Amino acid sequence: MSFLPKSPWLVHYDASSCNGCDIEVLACLTPIYDVERFGVLNIGNPKHADIFVVTGSVNEQNKTVVKNIYDQMAEPKVVVAVGACASSGGIFRECYNVSGGVDTVIPVDVYVPGCAARPEAIIDGVVQGLGVLEAKYQEKGKAAS
Amino acid sequence: MNIATTVLAILIYLIAAPLVGGLLAGVDRIISARMQGRYGPPLLQPFYDVLKLWQKENILVNRQQKVYVLSFFVFVLVAGGIMFGGGDLLLAVFALTLAGVFLVIAAYSTFSPYAHIGAEREMLQMVAYEPMVILTTVGMYMTTKSFSSFDIVQEESLLFLRLPFIFLGFLFILTIKFRKSPFDISMSHHAHQEIVRGLTTEFSGRDLALIEVAHWYENVFLLGLVYLFFAAVPAVAVTVTLATYFLEVFIDNNNARLKWQHALGSAWLVTLVLGVSNVILLAFR
Numbered sequence: 009m010s011f012l013p014k015s016p017w018l019v020h021y022d023a024s025s026c027n028g029c030d031i032e033v034l035a036c037l038t039p040i041y042d043v044e045r046f047g048v049l050n051i052g053n054p055k056h057a058d059i060f061v062v063t064g065s066v067n068e069q070n071k072t073v074v075k076n077i078y079d080q081m082a083e084p085k086v087v088v089a090v091g092a093c094a095s096s097g098g099i100f101r102e103c104y105n106v107s108g109g110v111d112t113v114i115p116v117d118v119y120v121p122g123c124a125a126r127p128e129a130i131i132d133g134v135v136q137g138l139g140v141l142e143a144k145y146q147e148k149g150k151a152a153s
Numbered sequence: 154m155n156i157a158t159t160v161l162a163i164l165i166y167l168i169a170a171p172l173v174g175g176l177l178a179g180v181d182r183i184i185s186a187r188m189q190g191r192y193g194p195p196l197l198q199p200f201y202d203v204l205k206l207w208q209k210e211n212i213l214v215n216r217q218q219k220v221y222v223l224s225f226f227v228f229v230l231v232a233g234g235i236m237f238g239g240g241d242l243l244l245a246v247f248a249l250t251l252a253g254v255f256l257v258i259a260a261y262s263t264f265s266p267y268a269h270i271g272a273e274r275e276m277l278q279m280v281a282y283e284p285m286v287i288l289t290t291v292g293m294y295m296t297t298k299s300f301s302s303f304d305i306v307q308e309e310s311l312l313f314l315r316l317p318f319i320f321l322g323f324l325f326i327l328t329i330k331f332r333k334s335p336f337d338i339s340m341s342h343h344a345h346q347e348i349v350r351g352l353t354t355e356f357s358g359r360d361l362a363l364i365e366v367a368h369w370y371e372n373v374f375l376l377g378l379v380y381l382f383f384a385a386v387p388a389v390a391v392t393v394t395l396a397t398y399f400l401e402v403f404i405d406n407n408n409a410r411l412k413w414q415h416a417l418g419s420a421w422l423v424t425l426v427l428g429v430s431n432v433i434l435l436a437f438r
């Protein structure tokens with residue numbers, strides 16, 4: 009057993025979101041939802057984070073930024089794509105500068121649907137991410153032994 | 154104090170301090186959450202955090218960073234060991250300063266711009282609080298004629314009565330040492346500081362866990378110093394020590410971060426007015 013699911017720290021990045029999903033991510037921290045109840049912290053530093061929460065579709069400008077943040081995170085790590093845009097490109101999909109969902113740049117573990125994704129859905133997505141985190145930790149242990 | 158009790162006292166400190174420090178950190182987070190109208194994390198959350206960090210990958214920027222972080226950890230323990238083992242208070246305070254220097258070097262060694270700014274601010278913070286810490290030990294020496302914490306703890310009268318201003322000054326710089334707002338300028342417990350995480354930006358995994366546990370040891374050490382002011386009446390001492398901690402949490406939640414110029418200026422002003430005046434009063438008694 010690992011302690012990863014007991015203390016998930018997030019880093020949140022706004023790719024090219026319309027800010028709708030970002031507001032909902034921040035809403036999770038407010039007194040109504042208070043995700044710190046589950047030990048979740050919005051840590052703001054990729055090196056400290058376990059879960060990478062991306063909102064919005066990825067465009068040509070920030071492809072490298074998304075990749076960079078992902079590479080800086082310590083293993084085991086999980087990516088949660090929040091909202092229709094992050095999952096597939098959403099309404100921005102056809103734009104000339106948009107390369108699509110987050111999974112066109114980095115591997116995504118959990119997709120949260122919705123436009124904007126509701127806070128309940130985001131929390132649910134993060135909780136599903138915890139399962140993936142634990143599985144990755146077990147796998148790492150097997151690979152090492 | 155014979156050798157056996159000294160060793161026992163140090164052992165108890167080494168084992169109990171992180172437990173007490175971690176629990177206090179948990180209480181801190183719950184109280185902070187309640188002050189913000191939230192429910193807050195479980196009491197044991199700080200322990201979960203540290204255990205999780207221990208299981209994470211440790212990304213090293215360079216090899217020497219491990220040495221510096223470990224030195225920071227060890228010297229915080231040495232400082233606490235000296236004080237709780239009944240040793241020389243001045244030496245303990247200097248050991249704690251040395252530990253702080255190692256943390257600054259560790260941050261510098263990572264070459265990250267955020268860690269650099271954090272390290273620079275940490276040095277300014279050290280410049281800000283160090284005079285008051287020294288004056289505290291000097292004040293204790295002037296009242297008890299001994300630097301040994303063992304002698305000070307056995308003093309019959311309340312130290313606080315003769316060191317009231319030094320106590321207030323010490324409370325002031327304690328906010329800096331605890332890394333609480335308005336003085337959490339080099340590294341914050343809360344996310345989204347303008348310098349990311351300041352000092353610890355580049356540390357992950359076990360290094361970060363060590364820094365966190367060292368911080369718990371450090372907090373217990375500082376609360377130990379608060380205890381000494383009231384050591385003559387243990388019940389009062391424990392109450393005041395805990396009240397001090399909650400006061401710091403309260404201050405933390407009610408203040409925005411200051412600029413370093415204000416932190417340095419106000420800390421020195423307080424040291425000069427409260428600390429020095431108290432020492433002068435003692436000298437002319």
Ligand code: SF4
Pocket residue numbers: 024025026027028029030063064090091092093094098099122123124125
């Ligand atoms: S999914 Fe909707 S709300 Fe979220 S970023 Fe895209 S357009 Fe905005």
